[in-house]
Amino acid sequence: MKLLTKAQFDKLLDNGRLQAPLKGTEGELDFAPVVKLFNAYGAGTWLLTELDPDEPDMAWALADLGVGCAEFGTVSLSELAALKHPLGFSLIERDRNWEASAPISAYIRASQEAGHIIDHLPAELRPAQTL
Template structure:
């Protein structure tokens, strides 16, 4: 089962390429588990292992963090929880802004006001 559209996968690969890897990319895809607070905003795929993605990960425990996620694990969850790709999501800010807002809110947020506040230095 595929978690991304072809366009999303291409952009994730592009962002993960060696020349782009250390940039502060906007999230390309938002995955979530309906009925839970689990959310992932992903920016790139590891070019050496495309089953590993980087982004902002929130398991719904109040401690969202930047890091890697094993896509095989998410696909495994498909059988129990149906990981969903929010096809309406458009990442408008760099991932660092989403991370600052998530730390303040203790959860990933796409609320424009929260994200605007996160643009300001703390």
């Protein structure tokens, strides 16, 4: 299975293009995650919000590697895709049924409190609208 559908890749790239001129400013956009990737055979969850338009292999994501502290930063899609089980199949999969219910800031706050990604936020943590 491909990590991203074409529609997800395009949305992540569009988000990255919108974010690029605002990166590092107080005007940064708070996108809802576009896709959830996970390690089907162990620890590891990533909620991707955007791609770097100059380097579209690099995604901005909330990453939880199962060590008790999720972190927002960049991750290489090709490195995730290269992670293989000893029998040769991909370790990282896309959650086909997951859909974001809040902007990434809500997932970051919830993960800081819980020590891991909370991928189904309770209603009180969801804002009225997301980008």
